[in-house]
Amino acid sequence: MCLADLALVDVARNGAEGFAVLAVDYLHGLGGTPEDADKARDMIGTLKPEDIKATSSAALAAVKANPASNGKSGAVGFCWGGGAANDLAVNDPGLSAGVAYYGRQPAAADVPKITAPLLLQYGGLDERINAGIPAFEAALKANNKFYELYVYEGANHAFNNDTNAARYNKDVAELAWSRTVEFLKKYVA
Numbered sequence: 001m002c003l004a005d006l007a008l009v010d011v012a013r014n015g016a017e018g019f020a021v022l023a024v025d026y027l028h029g030l031g032g033t034p035e036d037a038d039k040a041r042d043m044i045g046t047l048k049p050e051d052i053k054a055t056s057s058a059a060l061a062a063v064k065a066n067p068a069s070n071g072k073s074g075a076v077g078f079c080w081g082g083g084a085a086n087d088l089a090v091n092d093p094g095l096s097a098g099v100a101y102y103g104r105q106p107a108a109a110d111v112p113k114i115t116a117p118l119l120l121q122y123g124g125l126d127e128r129i130n131a132g133i134p135a136f137e138a139a140l141k142a143n144n145k146f147y148e149l150y151v152y153e154g155a156n157h158a159f160n161n162d163t164n165a166a167r168y169n170k171d172v173a174e175l176a177w178s179r180t181v182e183f184l185k186k187y188v189a
Contacts, residue, residue: 097187
């Protein structure tokens with residue numbers, strides 16, 4: 001399973017690396033995600049945390065209930081979706097693996113609830129998001145959580161977004177994606 005933002009929809013369209021993919025539109029209740037990224041960001045800002053949590057958990061349950069499922073599921077998210085993937089890891093013990101690309105970290109107090117292994121990928125130039133890494137990593141270590149964390153030096157926030165020439169970093173995106181596929185094959189396949 002993949003939890004979607006606009007970047008993830010493109011990833012799902014371009015090949016799921018052998019995984020069944022469910023790209024969730026968190027804005028479905030507001031008419032769906034618009035093409036205009038600024039409008040989408042504004043709409044995301046109106047979502048309630050409990051609704052995001054419910055949508056994520058419902059998607060996870062739907063994937064696991066699919067007859068083709070092996071009973072395992074992973075969440076992959078980019079930017080806002082990376083934060084949603086981290087939140088799902090906190091809030092749903094049924095998650096088998098989580099991958100967050102430059103996503104907001106959960107509160108350190110919530111880390112003990114995490115049961116899934118995490119793959120955390122950040123751009124080295126992303127000062128705003130990266131400010132939360134030290135506390136998150138300390139909590140992961142203190143609670144003996146399994147995680148892999150990569151900070152790609154010289155890469156911006158949204159380094160995987162090939163529709164934004166100012167941020168896209170092809171080499172880093174390909175390396176991060178290969179790590180994502182390897183991680184999911186280990187924990188979800």
